[in-house]
Amino acid sequence: MDTVTIEVIRYDPTQDAEPRPQRFVVPTEKGATVQQALMHIYEEQDSSLAFRCGCRYRYCGLCALEVDDKPCLACLTPLKDGQVLKPLRHLPVLRDLVLDRSWVFDTMRNLQLFIPEMEYEELPERIFEPEEHKRLMQCTECLACLATCPYYDYRDASFGGTYTFVKLAQLHFDPRDQTDRVAQARKLGVERCAACRKCQCPLGVPAWKSATSVLLKHASSRRD
Ligand code: FES
Missing domain, CATH: 3.10.20.30 (Beta-grasp domain)
Incomplete structure (x- = not known):
């Protein structure tokens, strides 16, 4: 053998x-x-x-x-x-x-990453799934992207890291979501990612292209 x-x-x-x-x-x-x-x-x-x-x-x-x-x-x-x-x-x-993955999931809990129950009449007239959403939903939550992020440190609550931005972007693209995910991303330091782009996913989920850069683009347009 x-x-x-x-x-x-x-x-x-x-x-x-x-x-x-x-x-x-x-x-x-x-x-x-x-x-x-x-x-x-x-x-x-x-x-x-x-x-x-x-x-x-x-x-x-x-x-x-x-x-x-x-x-x-x-x-x-x-x-x-x-x-x-x-x-x-x-x-x-x-x-x-x-x-110990609990550090990451504690952050997630605070972000309320779910869509609250809605009455039928409150639902958007047409629900379609943007391509970016489809790609981001292939995230398996393995957290490998955080190991490629030069800024991520689980002890630093001021920075969310790639995985968090992928989760926020998934909801940002969901027409039923009512929470301001761009504001949450700003609070978690997404603007630090602007000059970096080093994050990678072993499964090829486009974390930078379809999540971080999208949140950043919206965050920049809100800058005072
Ligand atoms: S064992 Fe499930 S992704 Fe590897």
């Missing part, structure tokens, strides 16, 4: 002074993914390895991590010899590859 050697950066903040690399030799075959290697380690070699996964094929976003410093989804990333697996940067580590 063919094998590859990979390195996982492990860390338990309750016990370790700092993260430490650990090597594993894992079986591989044509089409093998990083996710399969993690499952193999957990089931056959070391069940203390912590990582998340759900759907195992691109829908849930839970398996996001960094492979060779590049944010990606473990279930879509081909397994290769010598890869180094780390948790996504910019969020606190709970253990190994598992992040």
Whole structure:
């Protein structure tokens, strides 16, 4: 059986002074993914390895991590010899590859990212789905985009980061939404993104083109 050697950066903040690399030799075959290697380690070699996964094929976003410093989804990333697996940067580590995502979702809760119930007569006469909305709805909430954002820091409540702007833009394009999402984006520092454009999504959701830049354009037109 063919094998590859990979390195996982492990860390338990309750016990370790700092993260430490650990090597594993894992079986591989044509089409093998990083996710399969993690499952193999957990089931056959070391069940203390912590990582998340759900759907195992691109829908849930839970398996996001960094492979060779590049944010990606473990279930879509081909397994290769010598890869180094780390948790996504910019969020606190709970253990190994598992992040504390509660910081992000607390921000989300405060933004009321839902459309309140409406009476039939209050609904817009015609509901159509703009192309931008369709593209943004492909976001799997993996949070990998936040790892590509140079400004994002979970301790800084004054800046929302790419994921937040994608969620706000999804609603901005929804004709039933009554909340001023541009005002919310301004409060969360979207104007800092103007000269950056470094955010990326492993699934190709156009976070800059269809979300951040759209919110920015509206925010700039409101500048005093
Ligand atoms: S396990 Fe669901 S997206 Fe990878």
